[in-house]
Amino acid sequence: AVGxxxxxxxxxxEFLLHAMIEQVEIQCLREYNKKMKMMKDRSSNDSDNNKxxxxxxxxxxxxxxxQNQEDDTKEKEEEVDEKDKQFEQELLKEEEHKQQILMxxxxxxxxxxxxxxxxxRLVERLAQSKSLVPPTAHTQTPSQTLLQLEAVKFICxxxxxxxxxxxxxxxxxxxxxxxxxxxxxxxxxERMPSNIEVAxxxxxxxxxxxxxxxxxxxxxxxxxxVVSCDFMDxxxxxxxxxxxxxxx
Amino acid sequence: xxxxxxxxxGHTLWGKMPKxxxxxxxxxxxxxxxxxxxxxxxxxxxxxKQLDRIGYSIGVRCIDELLSKCEVNGVDIGPxxxxxxxxxxxxxxGFRCFLGMTCDVTNVTENSFSLFLxxxxxxxxxxxxxxGGGGLxxxxxxxxxxxxxxxxxxxxxxxxxxxxxxxxxxxxxxxGALEQVNMKVSCNFARDVLRGDDVNEIKVELKEMLAExxxxxxxxx
Numbered sequence: 461a462v463g464x465x466x467x468x469x470x471x472x473x474e475f476l477l478h479a480m481i482e483q484v485e486i487q488c489l490r491e492y493n494k495k496m497k498m499m500k501d502r503s504s505n506d507s508d509n510n511k512x513x514x515x516x517x518x519x520x521x522x523x524x525x526x527q528n529q530e531d532d533t534k535e536k537e538e539e540v541d542e543k544d545k546q547f548e549q550e551l552l553k554e555e556e557h558k559q560q561i562l563m564x565x566x567x568x569x570x571x572x573x574x575x576x577x578x579x580x581r582l583v584e585r586l587a588q589s590k591s592l593v594p595p596t597a598h599t600q601t602p603s604q605t606l607l608q609l610e611a612v613k614f615i616c617x618x619x620x621x622x623x624x625x626x627x628x629x630x631x632x633x634x635x636x637x638x639x640x641x642x643x644x645x646x647x648x649x650e651r652m653p654s655n656i657e658v659a660x661x662x663x664x665x666x667x668x669x670x671x672x673x674x675x676x677x678x679x680x681x682x683x684x685x686v687v688s689c690d691f692m693d694x695x696x697x698x699x700x701x702x703x704x705x706x707x708x
Numbered sequence: 709x710x711x712x713x714x715x716x717x718g719h720t721l722w723g724k725m726p727k728x729x730x731x732x733x734x735x736x737x738x739x740x741x742x743x744x745x746x747x748x749x750x751x752x753x754x755x756x757k758q759l760d761r762i763g764y765s766i767g768v769r770c771i772d773e774l775l776s777k778c779e780v781n782g783v784d785i786g787p788x789x790x791x792x793x794x795x796x797x798x799x800x801x802g803f804r805c806f807l808g809m810t811c812d813v814t815n816v817t818e819n820s821f822s823l824f825l826x827x828x829x830x831x832x833x834x835x836x837x838x839x840g841g842g843g844l845x846x847x848x849x850x851x852x853x854x855x856x857x858x859x860x861x862x863x864x865x866x867x868x869x870x871x872x873x874x875x876x877x878x879x880x881x882x883x884g885a886l887e888q889v890n891m892k893v894s895c896n897f898a899r900d901v902l903r904g905d906d907v908n909e910i911k912v913e914l915k916e917m918l919a920e921x922x923x924x925x926x927x928x929x
Contacts, residue, residue, distance in 0.1 A: 465808030466730055468829055471773050472806045473728035473736070475766045480740045483762065487747045574739040581735050581833070622729045 477648065481665060484570045492563040499555055503548055564661070568668040575672020576679070583677035586622055587614065605635060608707055611681040612639050619677055623670075624648075637707035641674070642692065642700075649699035663691075663698055674703055684708040709786055714796045717783045718804035721774075724781050725805055734832045741874065756873045760895075763880020770806065770881060771888040777805070791914055794891065795821040798882060798912075819914035822898070823882075824907050828875055836869045836902050870904075873897040878910060890918040 602610075616628035620643075630642040648666050652659050671687040678685045685707045692700040709717070741759070748754045778785055785801065788794040792813070799811040807829055815822040873879075879895035886893050892915045899905035 465827065465829060467727035468730050468733045468807045469722070469725035469805060470728045471725070471770075473733050475769060476733065476736055476740070479762045479766055480736065480743075482765075483740065483743060483747075483758075487743070490747075570743070574736075574743065577739045577742070578732070578735040582732055585731050623732055625726075625728075 474648070477666075477669075480574065481571065481662075484567050484574075485665075488563045488566045488570070491566070492559055495559055496556060500552065503552065564665075567665055571665055571668035572672040572675070575669040576676035577672075579673035579676025580680045581676075582623070582673075583615075583619060583680050586619055587681070590614070590618070608637065608683055609633065609635075611678060611683055612641075612705065614681070615674060615677050616641055623673065639705040639707075641703040641705065643702070644692070644700050646670075646699045646701050649701070652698040659698065667701060671703060674705060678705070709793070709797075711796055711800075714785075714800045717778075717785065718801040720783060721777055721781060721801065721805035722808055724777065730808075730829045730832070734829055734834075737830050737877075738833065750867060752868060752871045756871075756876050759873065759876035760880040760883070763877035763882075764884035765880075766877070767881035767884025767886075768888055770802070771885050774802065774805070788889075791819055792816045792821065794886070794889075795823070795912070798885075799823055802882075802885065815911075821912055823910040823912065825878075825910070826907065828901065828908055830875045830877070831902055834874060834902060836872060836874065837867075839868045839870050873900065874902050875900070875908070882910065882912060887918070892916045892918055 612631065612633070616631050620626065620628050624643075624647045626643075626645075626647070628641045629644045630640075632640040632642075646667075648669075649663055652663055667689045671689055675685060675687045678687075685705050687703060687705050689701055689703045691698070692702050740762075741755075744755050744758050748758065775785075777783075785797060788797060795813040795816060799813045803809040803811045803823075803825070809829065810826055812824040812826075813821050814824055876897050879897055882895050883893055894913050894915055896911045896913075897908075898911045899907060899909035901908050
């Protein structure tokens with residue numbers, strides 16, 4: 461009998477990770493396209509309705525007026541139509557731009573949520589035999605602050621090691637519920653070229669995952685928090701980043 | 709390459725691969741499948757297709773990865789001289805060095821074989837819900853596993869969860885990888901431990917050889 465292997469290869473995991481990102485992008489693109497189509501359909505319906513209304517009105521007004529005035533009116537109609545069209549185009553473009561930003565936010569949000577689910581469950585497996593508070597301590601109940609610190613330390617060491625095969629490089633805290641976790645060589649961004657806009661956009665999407673991982677892990681350790689991340693070193697090195705944890 | 713050499717090569721390459729945590733792998737895959745179920749609105753046939761498609765693009769990349777690892781570690785797999793040979797390489801090298809899995813090749817004919825997978829890292833935490841239960845719906849906030857979906861709220865559709873080929877991604881991977889070496893195959897996840905069978909079985913059928921060059925490899929010795 462053979463037992464389930466305790467490890468898989470790193471390439472296998474990275475292939476899966478990228479497949480996941482691709483899938484999220486595909487889905488968000490589908491939703492974006494649907495929205496844009498709906499908007500374009502709606503706006504073309506509207507302009508059709510407007511066109512129907514105008515001739516009828518003009519007809520009523522035109523009765524008994526000079527031919528010249530009718531011609532002028534027609535020219536004005538066309539001008540107005542043109543302006544309407546231009547205006548609509550601009551509106552649409554603005555909307556498109558807005559929706560694209562929304563789409564990228566959706567992608568990051570989905571990634572974060574998936575990270576949350578994974579982190580939540582994974583920490584349960586990893587923390588099974590560990591007690592968060594060192595056994596030597598305390599005749600009194602440990603404070604919230606201490607428990608939070610121990611939880612975050614667990615994430616920086618054991619959790620990060622299981623996921624990224626290294627620990628967090630530097631942990632900072634203000635002892636009032638804010639922690640900064642710095643990873644100078646974040647594994648999943650190792651092969652990213654820096655200083656390219658597209659790579660940077662991809663990096664941001666990838667980083668949503670570990671933010672979720674941390675938030676999920678903390679959540680299952682009984683701590684509600686908000687997690688965001690930044691690139692360190694002004695984005696020079698693409699894989700140097702910091703995770704900011706704010707306990708709620 | 710002989711069978712025993714193939715197996716040995718698989719072990720060697722596995723030893724040289726940097727490793728990742730299996731549980732992380734399994735949970736990540738689980739969240740991918742969950743996303744698909746939401747994205748495709750509980751349409752199980754479509755989900756199976758998507759898993760295959762996703763596997764396909766991974767399989768294409770696997771070949772390059774495998775060949776480069778072989779080069780770096782001085783392992784020479786060489787071109788396969790029969791479909792049986794190909795099957796052994798997929799089972800003993802492919803599945804072994806990427807996933808640490810032990811697989812067997814059975815039911816070999818001139819253009820088909822079956823792959824038996826004994827332990828499946830993808831499904832270590834998975835249980836399929838009872839068929840006919842609810843589907844996963846969007847307002848399941850936070851944590852939700854397949855077990856919970858059975859008694860879940862919402863889900864007007866009566867779902868045949870037993871039709872879900874949870875690990876169908878493997879079929880896509882095999883298909884994509886073999887296409888890179890000019891073999892067009894169809895793969896089917898025939899038996900699944902998650903659905904109550906006693907072993908995971910993938911049936912692979914050779915549909916056609918794709919390029920002239922490949923034909924030479926298949927001359928009988």
